[in-house]
Amino acid sequence: MLVLSRKKDESIMIGDQIELKILSVEGDQVKLGIIxxxxxxxxxxxVYLSIQEQNKESLNISPELIKKISKKNI
Incomplete structure (x- = not known):
């Protein structure tokens, strides 16, 4: 893990196209802008973890349901 210190209005570049900008620091909360x-x-x-979990759950479809769906689409 890379750990960097930044102040308000400073930024960090990730590759050539992604910039993380520090917008404000209020107490223990930091507001980031992502370009x-x-x-x-x-x-x-x-949110990302929730999406991943939903994707995993969608893979757990019974073979019978897949057959029913594929028969309707033929």
Whole structure:
């Protein structure tokens, strides 16, 4: 893990196209601005983990249901 210190209005570059900018620091909360290309998806970690869990659950479809769905689409 890389650990960097930044102050308000300073930023960190990730590669050539992603910039993390420190917008404000209030107590123990830091507000970040993320500048990235539109094709780069940016999520809070708890949202990302929820999406991953939902994707895993969607893979647990019974073979019978898959057969029913595929017969309807033929």
């Amino acid at each position: 990235a290309p539109k094709n780069v998806k940016v999520y809070r970690s708890e």
